Amino acid sequence: MSGESDRNSSARTPWSSVDRAMRYREQADRFEALAEMEDQPQARERLLELAEQYGELAGRVTRQKNEADSARRAPGQTRRTESLTRLRRICIGRPKRIINP
Numbered sequence: 001m002s003g004e005s006d007r008n009s010s011a012r013t014p015w016s017s018v019d020r021a022m023r024y025r026e027q028a029d030r031f032e033a034l035a036e037m038e039d040q041p042q043a044r045e046r047l048l049e050l051a052e053q054y055g056e057l058a059g060r061v062t063r064q065k066n067e068a069d070s071a072r073r074a075p076g077q078t079r080r081t082e083s084l085t086r087l088r089r090i091c092i093g094r095p096k097r098i099i100n101p
Contacts, residue, residue, distance in 0.1 A: 024058035
C-alpha cells in the first residue's frame with residue numbers, strides 16, 4: 001500500500017529537461033525497434049508515427065532548455081565562457097598541484 005502512495009505522491013522529484021529529452025529519445029528508439037519487428041503494415045505505421053512524435057518532443061524539450069539557458073546568460077556570454085566561469089568558481093581556493101618532472 002505504501003508503494004502505491006509513493007507512486008502517486010505529488011512530492012515526487014520532477015525530471016530535469018535533459019532527463020526528459022533523453023527518456024523521449026529512448027521511447028522513440030523503442031517504437032522504431034518495435035516497428036521493425038511488426039508484420040502488420042498499419043501497426044508498423046502507427047509505431048513509426050509514435051517514434052516520430054517522441055523524437056520531435058525530445059527536440060522541443062532540448063530547444064526549450066537551450067533557449068532558457070541562453071536567456072540566463074549575461075549578454076555576450078557564450079556557453080564556453082559560462083562553463084569556464086563555473087570551472088573557475090569551483091577551483092578558486094583550491095591549492096594548485098605541483099607535478100614533479
